[in-house]
Amino acid sequence: MKLPxxxxxxxxxxxxxxxxIFGYPGGAAxxxxxxxxxxxxxxxxxxRHEQGATHAADGYARATGKPGVVLVTSGxxxxxxxxxxxxxxxxxxxxxxxxxxxxxxxxxxxxxxETDMIGISRPxxxxxxxxxxxxxxxxxxxxxxxxxSSGRPxxxxxxxxxxxxxxxxxxDFVLPESTNIxxxxxxxxxxxxxxxxxVDAIIDAEKPVIYAGGGSINSNASEELIELNKILNFxxxxxxxxxxxxxxxxxxxxxxxxxxxxxxxxxxMHNADLIIAIGARFDDRITNTPDLFAPHAKIIHFDxxxxxxxxxxxxxxxxxxxxxxxxxxxxxxxxxxxxxIEHSKIKPWLNQIDEWTDQHGLxxxxxxxxxxxxxxxxxxxxxxxxQITNGEAFVxxxxxxxxxxxxxxxxxxxxxxxxxxxxxxxxxxxxxxxxGVKFAFPNDEVVCITGxxxxxxxxxxxxxxxxxxxxxxxxxxxxxxxxxxxxWQDMNYGGRHSESTxxxxxxxFVDLVESYGHKAFKVEKNSDLKSTLExxxxxxxxxxxxxxxxxxxxxxxxxxxxxxxxxxxxWLSKDKKV
Amino acid sequence: MMQRKLSVILENKPGALxxxxxxxxxxxxxIESLHVDPVKDVENYKDIEELLNITLKENEVSRLIIxxxxxxTLLRQILRQINKLxxxxxxxxxxx
Numbered sequence: 001m002k003l004p005x006x007x008x009x010x011x012x013x014x015x016x017x018x019x020x021i022f023g024y025p026g027g028a029a030x031x032x033x034x035x036x037x038x039x040x041x042x043x044x045x046x047x048r049h050e051q052g053a054t055h056a057a058d059g060y061a062r063a064t065g066k067p068g069v070v071l072v073t074s075g076x077x078x079x080x081x082x083x084x085x086x087x088x089x090x091x092x093x094x095x096x097x098x099x100x101x102x103x104x105x106x107x108x109x110x111x112x113x114e115t116d117m118i119g120i121s122r123p124x125x126x127x128x129x130x131x132x133x134x135x136x137x138x139x140x141x142x143x144x145x146x147x148x149s150s151g152r153p154x155x156x157x158x159x160x161x162x163x164x165x166x167x168x169x170x171x172d173f174v175l176p177e178s179t180n181i182x183x184x185x186x187x188x189x190x191x192x193x194x195x196x197x198x199v200d201a202i203i204d205a206e207k208p209v210i211y212a213g214g215g216s217i218n219s220n221a222s223e224e225l226i227e228l229n230k231i232l233n234f235x236x237x238x239x240x241x242x243x244x245x246x247x248x249x250x251x252x253x254x255x256x257x258x259x260x261x262x263x264x265x266x267x268x269m270h271n272a273d274l275i276i277a278i279g280a281r282f283d284d285r286i287t288n289t290p291d292l293f294a295p296h297a298k299i300i301h302f303d304x305x306x307x308x309x310x311x312x313x314x315x316x317x318x319x320x321x322x323x324x325x326x327x328x329x330x331x332x333x334x335x336x337x338x339x340x341i342e343h344s345k346i347k348p349w350l351n352q353i354d355e356w357t358d359q360h361g362l363x364x365x366x367x368x369x370x371x372x373x374x375x376x377x378x379x380x381x382x383x384x385x386x387q388i389t390n391g392e393a394f395v396x397x398x399x400x401x402x403x404x405x406x407x408x409x410x411x412x413x414x415x416x417x418x419x420x421x422x423x424x425x426x427x428x429x430x431x432x433x434x435x436g437v438k439f440a441f442p443n444d445e446v447v448c449i450t451g452x453x454x455x456x457x458x459x460x461x462x463x464x465x466x467x468x469x470x471x472x473x474x475x476x477x478x479x480x481x482x483x484x485x486x487x488w489q490d491m492n493y494g495g496r497h498s499e500s501t502x503x504x505x506x507x508x509f510v511d512l513v514e515s516y517g518h519k520a521f522k523v524e525k526n527s528d529l530k531s532t533l534e535x536x537x538x539x540x541x542x543x544x545x546x547x548x549x550x551x552x553x554x555x556x557x558x559x560x561x562x563x564x565x566x567x568x569x570x571w572l573s574k575d576k577k578v
Numbered sequence: 579m580m581q582r583k584l585s586v587i588l589e590n591k592p593g594a595l596x597x598x599x600x601x602x603x604x605x606x607x608x609i610e611s612l613h614v615d616p617v618k619d620v621e622n623y624k625d626i627e628e629l630l631n632i633t634l635k636e637n638e639v640s641r642l643i644i645x646x647x648x649x650x651t652l653l654r655q656i657l658r659q660i661n662k663l664x665x666x667x668x669x670x671x672x673x674x
Contacts, residue, residue, distance in 0.1 A: 118593060123604045127664040130592070147664060182632050183589055183667045307658035310651075 002170040005134030006035035009098075009165060010042065012141035015175040018042055018069050020060060020439055021098075022053040026073025027113055028100030031165035045439065045468060048460035050077050052432040054084020055458065058093050059436030062419045063394060065220060067094035067148045068436060074100045075113030078159075079120065083426060085155045086124040090423025091241060092218055094153035096144050097121075101130070103163040117159050126154030131164045135171045142179045151186025152305040153218055187304060190321035190329055197317050198276075198300045199333045203340050205274035207296075207349045208234045211257065214241030214422065215279020215303060216323050221245070222415045224327035225278065231334050233343055235353050237265040239280050241422040244412030249391075254353065255362065258286040260404040260556050263360035263570065263578075264353050270568040271352075272297045279303060279323045282312040283423075292566035302326050360558070360572055362408055372527045375551040378402060378477045382409040384530055385447060385475055388537050393445040394419060394437045398430040398454030401483035404556040406449040428457030434472045435464060445473070445537070452478040452506060452547075462516040465543050473536055474545040476509060479552040487555045491571065509547040518543040579649050581610070583672040586642040586660055587626060590616050594665040598642060601663065607656055613643045626668060639667060 003011065009032060013021070021044045025033045036044050047053040050072045057068025068088075072081050078099040088095045102111040118128050127147045129140045137160075144156040202208065210232075212225060222245045229236060229252060236246045237257040246253055255262035257269055269275065275297045280286070287293040290312055301308075301315035302323050309318045319326050334341070367380040367387070382405050385393075395410055396419040397403040403420055412418045419437060421429040434448040455476055465472065482500040489497050513520035519542050523532045529548065536544040561569035561577065571577050588594045595614060602609050617623065620634040627634055648656065653671065660669035 119596070122593075122597060122600050128593075181664065182630070184664045305662070307655065307662050311655060 002172055004165070004167045004170055005137055006031040006165040006167055008134060008137045008171065008173045009141070009160070010035045010039055011173075011175060012138045013069065014041055015138070016141065016145045017066070020045055021069045021071050022047055022056040022060075022436065023071030024050050024053060024073070024077060026077045026100065028074035028102055028162045029071060029077070031162060031167055032071065032098070032100065032160070034167060035165070044071070045435070046464065047432065048463050049458065050080035051084050051428065052435075052458050052461045052464065054081050054095070054097065055087065055426075055429050055432035056436035056439075057095055058084060058088045058429075059396060059419050059433030060440050061088070061093050061095055061436075062433070063416050063437040064440045065416065067096050067145055070095065070097040072097070072099050073113065074102055074117070075115045077113075078115055078117040082120060082124070083428075085121055085157065087421050087424045087426045087429060088155040089124045089126070091214060091421065092153050093155070094148040095155040096148050097155060097157045099157060099159050101159045101161045104161045105163070107161065117157060121157045124155070125157050128157040128159065130159045131161065134164045134166075134169065135173055137164065138173050138175050139179070142176045143181060146179050146181070147184065152215070152308075187306070187320045188322050188325060190319045190326040192329065194317055194319045195326070195329050195333050198319060198330060199337060201274055201298055201300060201317060202232065202276070202334070203337065206345055207271060207273040208232070208276065208346065209268050209272040209274070210234050210236040210246075210276045210278065211239070211269065211280055212236065212242045212245050212278040213239035213280025215281070216242060216245045217279070217415045219279060219304065219323035220415075221279065221324040221327055224324055224331065228327055228331055228334075231331065231338065231341065234276070234346070235268055235350065237261070237269065239286060239422070240407055240420065242280065243407060243418045244415040247413040248411035249413055254357070256407055257567075259560050260408065260558060262357075262362055262408075263558055263572065264356040266558065266560070266567045266570060267356045268353050269294055270566060274298050274300070277301045277303075277315075278327070281308045287312060288560045288562060288565050288567050288569070294567065360578075364409065372525065374526065376523070376526055376529055376548060378405050378479065378550040378554055379409050381475060381477055381529065381548050381550065382406050382449065384533050385449065386410045388533055389445050389447065393417070393447045394434075394441060396420065396430045396434040396437060396446070396448045398450045398457075399425045399427045399484075400451050400454060401479070401487065401554070401556050402449055402451040402454075402477040404484075405477070408556075410449075427454040430454060431458050431474065432461045434474075435461060435468075435470055438470045438472050439468075448472060448474045450474060450476055451483060452476055452480065452509070453482045459512075462513060462518060462543070466517045471540060471542050471544075474543070475533075476545060476547045478509070478547055478549050479554070480506060480549070481552055483552075484556070487559075490555065490574070491559070509545065513545040518545060520545040520547065523548045579647055581645055581647045582653055584644045584646065584657065584660070584669060585672045586644065586669040587617070587623070587639050587667045588642060588663075589665045589667070590638055590640045591665055594640070595642070597663050597665060598644075598660060601659055602646075605656070605659060607648065607652070608646055610645045610647065614640055617641050630667060632667070643672070
């Protein structure tokens, strides 16, 4: 069959099972947009800014596990997509970004809307391609999706010069069923010898901790992790990126660890004699000072990316392979030795963790204590949202205090429900990401927990939500300041709030949201909080924005003491340090 | 810390070299010297062909020699990062 390049592109995307493209048209992409107009199998979602397109595709990818697809034009279209590509790269999210480019003969001439997208995006992509001619499109697309979604996933950019999608030249093409890239062979199965060493270390452990991160979600290893811990009954902590991979309601779950992790998780990691790291990468928000990290622990590190193992913390037992497969093999090997696993051996350790939890664990019932004379606690807002949604919502967040409160107080029992920018920490992520999730799961509750700083970074997407009628719920935890910046200024800069407040320049969010055609409520009193949130969630067919004015003095605790602290060094309140 | 010579075999494609040079800068490593040539004498690369189970053709891949001064731990990390690049067939320390 002969088709022009623009139609070959669409056929190639259909061949990958693409349902949605998030994008924004412009000169260099117009041939492709014409091909989109002439078909109805892929739905194109018109965002209001290319950053929104990347975050929406990212949200779709995180919630479904399938690559998100973005289409932008050359020049500013491409550069506007950069923040979203970097966000996906840092969290290992599969994404394919199609960027229009000026025609081949104009490349290098500083043509209108020309920019070197391959060069600009190089450090923040897993790989990138330039389409050389229309007959290469189907193979490039196949390879791009394969690279984006296999091994350690990540974003792939495909730069498409305008002439390669011209409608007037027809080309023979085949849609490949599979592809083989001889220089790319991501590890799949673990080395059995290493698994056997891990089994021995597990049997010997008296103070073990399972530390699971985003890689275990990317590998869809939640079931295996739960099965593993049915055998072991070890305490489990999750990173910010791993929340949901192990059910929060399980008795062995200690909560998140790290910078704003729970007291018991951080203490358990610091005092452990065995840390089983599963798809987690010991980043600086987890380890605090690496030299002081978990001084007594042997480390077993499961990861698909060999360069993540022993990068920061030396692993005693390295297990390279798809985490899901590795855990299956580990479970098989453990099942052969069940008689050697003595649960009584870790009993004192479990008791110690319970004691830590009783001493300084998070109070998950703050919302019950919040009286009408006091100002609204941001933590209580999250707790109410958790109660009202029965813990079953998809929750996206932006970046800052509200993100940490959401991570601490919304309990995730399933993977892919907590959607946030952990690695890059991208303000503006939450609203467009929620759109992507809502397209994938139109019948599920999708909540964006945000703050008045972050929401303004991509607020234009409220217009997209109107066009496609996306009834997401936005909870704006409004402390009238850049809360996390202010918290660091309080803790480390003598309370000098340099450029972290807006004086009286905040918009009237209710008026603003209503002008986009959505519903909005404002809450200033505790007595209105629960009822207003309930009212918001009872509206099923409209986007509802709830602007909640919370106590501006509230900080996120625990907070690791930095610099030069270990995981056991935490602020538990403004004046209490352990 | 000592001076090392790294040998990288990568696909001879536009942009492949830039990915390696960029990676050194991005990860904070320093390049002291760099030499790159398309591989013509493929018969001298039998060990790599065997190791990767591939057949090389003349000028199809390039060989890159990089010298850099790093510790053992950092050398291992650099090699792992280079090997992760999609266009790289193999990166290893050149035997002395």
